[in-house]
Amino acid sequence: MQTKRIASLMLAAVMAAGLLAGCGGQTSGQTPATAEQAGDRDSVIIAMDTNSEPEAGFDPAFGWGAGEHVHEPLIQSTLTVTNPDLTIGYDLATSCESSEDGMTWTVTIRDDVKFTDGEPLTAEDVAFTYNTVKASSSVNDFTMLDSAEAVDDTTVVFHMAKPFSIWPYTMAIVGIVPEHAYDSATYGSNPIGSGRYILKQWDRGQQIILEANPDYYGEQPKMKQVTILFMEEDAAFLAAQAGQVDVAYTSATYSDQTIAGYTLAAYQTVDNRGINLPVTEPSVNADGVATGNAVTSDVAVRRAINIGIDRQEMIDNVLNGYGTPAYSVCDQLPWYNPASEVEYDPEGAAKLLDDAGWVMGSDGVREKDGVKAELNILYSNGDSVRQALAADLSNQLAELGIQCTIEGVGWDTAYDRALSTPLVWGWGAHTPMELYNIYYSPEDTGTAEYSPYSNDTVDQYMDEALASSDLEESYTLWQKAQWDGTTGVTQDGDIPWVWLVNVSHLYWVRDGLQIAEQKIHPHGHGWSIVNNVDQWSWS
């Protein structure tokens, strides 16, 4: 009896240890269907993160291309595209104009485009697509669109619910589906489009095989076959080590490794990380959620944090050097205002705090009117990069006399908690709408959605930017919303968010594979890399 019990407990302990050890490797067992084929030089195999697999399939109405992480839909065509410098170019469209009041958009399209089932793509299909996504899109906001209407075979008119000058950026991510062959139940797994590639095979949980569309109206894709494998990060690393993939996503954790025959490629992104700093005094909102923060409500504290942190040190410490300092949510995009940039100036930061009455205490923590300069910095549980950024930020702020603790939270509570506590966020999209989402305060609530803030001048510039009939002109207005010389959301303005770093996207790339020039990648380490896979080549 006694020995039996001991034996069983020991077994239990050993099994538990085995279980724990086994969990990490469970995804590494996948075998790619088409591992390296010698001499086959017009195909490519790419390992992507498992979250990139579109759960609802390749239906634009359910987030394909147009979800939280935007990218080109590849299988479908879009009306417009974003150029490498993030200005607007044309795909299906041949012209695109908005009315003076911004309430209608008239788009003419090419007449030589066919879906892969042989049917021609007409303005009817375009109108159908937009009316469908407006009705059923759960991941994108289409409230600015009232309805789409086909005037003739090649002209479509969008009737807007409100002026929306950046509509071309929305048109760049919505893939056009065929009205005659669209069934929302099956389209996701069986998509018919007119894009560069055809979905040939999809093994859920494993891989997607795309084949070049032989009837594509544009330049023929150089890569005839694209295989995408979905793997965990460690499995992707091992797959590259075993030579089974041509491109494998990876992160800074692996950047000090080397794989023979592969090069580590780093692509610049606007995949930023930043913290929100609630600008209001502590109180409770209508829903009973605590908002505001006694420390960050002082603009001097927010400004001191912005110039008192060494972003390059964070990049070196946390990202092994693979990143760029972030000063706004939209660094280097056409609507970015360079006035957001600040110099690292710890003395200046200390002076700001001294002048504002935050007196250094004997314990190294500043204090003002009985309020200790203490912050709790939240990050999403299990995200090692955000956790390390929070830890590094906390170490750096301690030197300024602001004492920090860090706490991991789940997304179920994070949004509410962020209303009163700084949270490490990740943003970055190919549309100025992000500025609006972060800084705009709607009239009914009077405060921005994710962190308490409101500034009428900033709101007004953004309203004007959306109402503008000229896209170029709207860029200037978006820039003014950030800083117009007297007010804004930058260092000399209200600085309600402090941006830390843009995380570079890292890939192991097999030697000889020429990856075409990449746009600045948006948030999400997934499909962006294959936006132009048709132009990749082997040498």
Added chain:
Amino acid sequence: MTTTNRRRSTLFLVLFAVAVLAAITVAGILLNGRAMESDFARKNLMPCLEYPFGTDWMGRDMLARTLAGLSLSIRIGLLTAAVSACIALVMGIISATMGRWADSVVCFCIDLVMGIPHILLVMLISIACGKGFLGVVTGVALSHWTSLARVIRGEVMQLRQAPYILAARKLGIRRWDIVRRHMLVHLMPQFLTGLILLFPHAILHEASVTFLGFGLSSEQPAIGVILSESMRYLTTGKWWLALFPGISLVIVVLLFALLGERIRLLLDPASAQE
């Protein structure tokens, strides 16, 4: 002569195990601040004299983290095992003394809890209680009492037929007094052993549920958090992140198992004189 030696060596082992576990607990509490401290200047160091367990990707001292984690596990284990054992004692006695109806209700509860896979039940309760410390403690405490309750129920059933209990009943002593004066005393060895043997289960389940991400949040120095983090770095050759904390956890669990067995030997009348 041999019996005293055996008894003495057993006692010595028990004291040794208690001392080690107490030392880990206290050291962990004292090192908690150090375990949370990150210093990127010393990240990813191999085990060396200054950091015998190495450091992780944020430059945290793994020895301090392991000790703090074990200490937290032991404290959670203590709390949950105590709660579980008390629930088991009450349920067991109710089941065996309050009549057939109460017995079937308790047995139904036991079957219900045992019918759901253990780790799943812990996870569900933990999520329902909002994860974190409270979630883990509630989850582990409410799921571990069943087998001990069964043992105690069986023991009480047997006791009820014992001549001295039957005699007491014939003498007109009230039911509650019989339970308190005659049964509880007899149940003590079973109860204490059961209590201590709950620790290893509680600790392992706490570690597993945290490992799977349904327990403590990731900046806490908990052994499950440490092990799950270390998984990400194994492929890059950072073996020390998983090895030492894993071994330490196994050692602590074995110490508790040893402690439980030895205490049973000392307390159980059948083996106490061996």
